[in-house]
Amino acid sequence: MAVVAGTINWLPAQLIPKVRKRRLSQDELGAWRALVRAYSAVTRALDREAEATGGLPLSSYWVLLVLAEAPARGIRLCTLADEAFLSRSGLTRALDRLEEQGLVERRASENDRRGQYATLTPRGRRALVRSTPAHLRGLATHFADELTDREAAVIRTALDRIGDKAQRPGESAPV
Secondary structure, X not given: OXXXXXXXXXXXXXXXXXXXXXXXXXXXXXXXXXXXXXXXXXXXXXXXXXXXXXXXXXXXXXXXXXXXXXXXXXXXXXXXXXXXXOOHHHHHHHHHHHHHOOOEEEXXXXXXXXXXXXXXXXXXXXXXXHHHHHHHHHHHHHOHHXXXXXXXXXXXXXXXXXXXXXXXXXXXXXX
């Protein structure tokens, strides 16, 4: 597959489906590809650095961060999965690891026997606090340092709009 400067030169234009009564432009396709590539590269870099320093992998960090911001009673697992950007099965695996390490606790809902809540343990809060400086340094190095304040604002505005539109009805919006 030949990709040059964000274009897809192997795909004939007539095969690109029409949307909004026109075809997606090479810039639009290139922007999507650049977004996915950058996200993948940055998250891999953050995970490599966390592994090298004994920090939390990004998926674990996000779960603990969401739990730290949740009410003291905890958060329902379905909401936690949405806000931590994990599938239900991915969240189950992450919680199994975190619970084994003593960083989170799961408990049945008092009002709905089918529902479960997760809470951050004191040990989990300490792990989150210890990991946050390295995580923020990694975000600065691999993401923020490459942007001006104006570019960061434009990217955030555009991605918030895209995320809001693509969100399923009834799905909680990740913070």
